Each structure stands twice: as structure tokens, then as C-alpha cells.
Amino acid sequence: MKHTLAVLVEDESGVLSRIAGMFARRGFNIESLVVGPTSTRGVSRITMVVAGDDHAVEQMTKQLYKLINVLKVQDLTEVPCVQRELMLVKVNATPATRGEVIEIATIFRSSIVDMSEDSLTLQVVGDPGKLVAILQNLSKFGVREMARTGKLALVRESGVNTEFLNAQDVPLRELGVS
Template structure:
């Protein structure tokens, strides 16, 4: 099972290296990692997507909490959370297919951020499923380049679990 972890750390040289090393030493892969400043000065938030069962995750959480610079570890997997990812996608766009691509851009609420005679660069923000769906629809036109940020997530203050509303 994939788990989304939100980890608050002190901004110290080598903190990210120690966290990544912890996972590597135990043979666990980090599927995605996004790091940036948090709400307080001197603190960063790491959002990590990792795979493992419950016992593996409990062990990883305990090990993370032992690291000096780690302030908090929160598993957002089962909590109401807002999750987003950013993808930049460059797609081949000839004059014949440009209109079809722009129609898809509107449906997925993406933005065109660069245009040339032969290509469009799109910015797409949303849950990972949305990004994969758009990528699959654009493959027939010719995807030239893709860059993805990895997931960022925060626990919902409202406590409303939107996953429950989808069923």
C-alpha cells in the first residue's frame, strides 16, 4: 500500500540526506518526495510517498522520529487531506491537432504556459490520477517532455474526507 507522510524538519544541513539514507539503508524506496519551507521560519515540510504495510510504516515512523532534526511525522494516508501534484508537459502540437489539444486543456483545467509552432507546454495541477489521465490522452499527439513535482499534502482543517464523498 502507498502511504503519504508529512514530515516537519528543522532546516539543518544534511537533514534531507539523513532521512533519505534512513530509507535507503532499510531497502525502502521513496516513490515521490517534495520539500519546501513550512509555516514557521527554520522549518521545512517533506511530503513523501512510500510503499509498505502497516508494520513497515510504523517502523519507519519510529525511525524518523529518532532523527534529531525531525519534529513531527504524520501519516496522511487515512486522514482527510488535500493532496496536489504539479506537472509540466510538453506535447507536439501541429496546426492540425492544436485545437483538440486545447480542448483537452480546458477539460482538465490545465494552463498553456508556452507556445511554439510545433509544441505546447502545459501546466497541470491536481491529484495524481488527473495528471495520469491527461498524460494518457495526450500520448497519441506525441509527448516530448514531462516534469512532475511529486505529491504535496496537508491535513484538512475541516476534517471533511472528500474520498468518502466520491462513493
């Protein structure tokens, strides 16, 4: 199972390499990794996706807390949260196919960020499923190049679990909507 971990760390050199090294020594592969500053000066947030069962991830969390610069570790896997990725994708777009590529870009609410005679570069932001879906639709034109960020995630303070709602057939009246 894939787990999304949010780790708050002191913003000091070497912290990321110590965390990555700890995962590597224990045979864990980090599938996705995003690091950036937080709203608190001197604190960075690391969002990582790792594969492992609940017990193994719990053990990794305990090991993370032993590292001196780690302030907080949270497993967001089962917590209602907002998740996003960014993808830049360069796709073939001849004059004959450009309209269809633009239509797909519009449907997926992506932005065209560059254009040449025979290609378009799109910026796509969304959950990982959206990125896979647009790639499937664009593949028939030929994807020249692609770059993706890792997954970013923040806990939903509202507590609304949209993944749960998407999986259910919940009538609107049960949500207080008539």
C-alpha cells in the same frame, strides 16, 4: 500499500540526506519526495510517498523520530487531506491538431505556458489521477517531455474526506442539500 508521510524538520543542512539514507539502509524506496519551507521560520516540511505495509511504515516513523532534527511525523494515508501535484508536459501540436490539444487542456483546467510552431507546453495541477488522465488523453499527439513534482498534502481541517465521498453514492439530501 503506498503511504504519504508529512515530516516537519529543523531547516538545517544534511537533514534530508540523513532521512533518505535511513530509508535506503532499511530497503525502502521513496517514490515521491517534496521539500520546502513552512510558515514557521527554521522549519521545513518533507512530504514523501513510500510503499510498505502499516507495520513497516510505523517502524519507519519510529526511526524518523530518533533523528535529531525531526520534529513531527504524520502518516496522511488514512487522514482526510488535500493532495496536489504539478506537472509540466510538452506535447506535439501541429496547426491541424492544436485546437484539439487546447480543448483537452481546457477540459482539464490546465494552462498553456509555452507555444511553438509544433508544440504546446501545459501546466497541470491536481490530484495524481487528474495528471494520469490528461496524459492518457494527450498521448495520441505524442508527449515530447514531461516533469512532475512529488505529491504535496495538507490535512483537511474540515474533516471532509472527499475520496470517501467520491467512492460513495451519497444523495445530496444526506449532506443537508435539498
